[in-house]
Amino acid sequence: MTTTRKVLGAALGIVVAGVLGIQFVGPPRTNPATDPTRTIAARGRVPGDAAGVLQRACRDCHSNDTQWPWYSSVAPASWFVIDHVNHGRSHFNYSEWAKYTPEEAGELLEKSCELARKSAMPMPSYLRMHRDAILSPADVESLCRWAASAAPAN
Template structure:
């Protein structure tokens, strides 16, 4: 009986590999309006690319394990949720008040080390921000906020 159950589960797992969620495979150029408007320096730009854009833009660099169902559904849900909160690819469509609020949230989340998510840094060690990197991002975001015309 146990062998039959395991065989059925194996078949279901194998068949499931042929299905997956829609990928977030837009163009990395979609963040250019955001970068052009907010003008992060090279250090902050690199931090944003390594730690933010995968889940908060229209372009995600998928890891090898994204090809495994159900992991791919879990990743897709993270990206979808991230884009609901902040989508750098949609930055130019945000009103000034919304931009200010999103930067305020970014500052808070980075300052409190809630972003990037631990589940992201677990598999992306380069996304673990040092105190200096956190300060650089916060300083840049505060500067951008001070220049937003509300």
């Protein structure tokens, strides 16, 4: 075996060991238990069209009911996905809606509408892998119409 082949074989072995090794480190995927009486659905009426938008386009990052895709189990992609979900939940969480004051809830709904109108939410990086979460103009309008009618109720 030539020296070049030995070096390439060793390098490949190190890369494979590294890829396998990183699978055991990183943040955990979580779906915290949810008290159904504290969710956005329990705290106010969400019309069917807006509920569908929330379920399809918002749930994975803004609730405790994340549907984790297969690649969220494979590092390093898992690190990014888990970070995005944790970041989204920290901004607001539909599963913990009762913790917001009526004023905070109203502001969150208004901000959701504003970001949807600007096509900033769902995040473009999320939409690349979740084409079904793309919001149509009708989706945005139903979300914004509901947000305007629901704010500032909590």
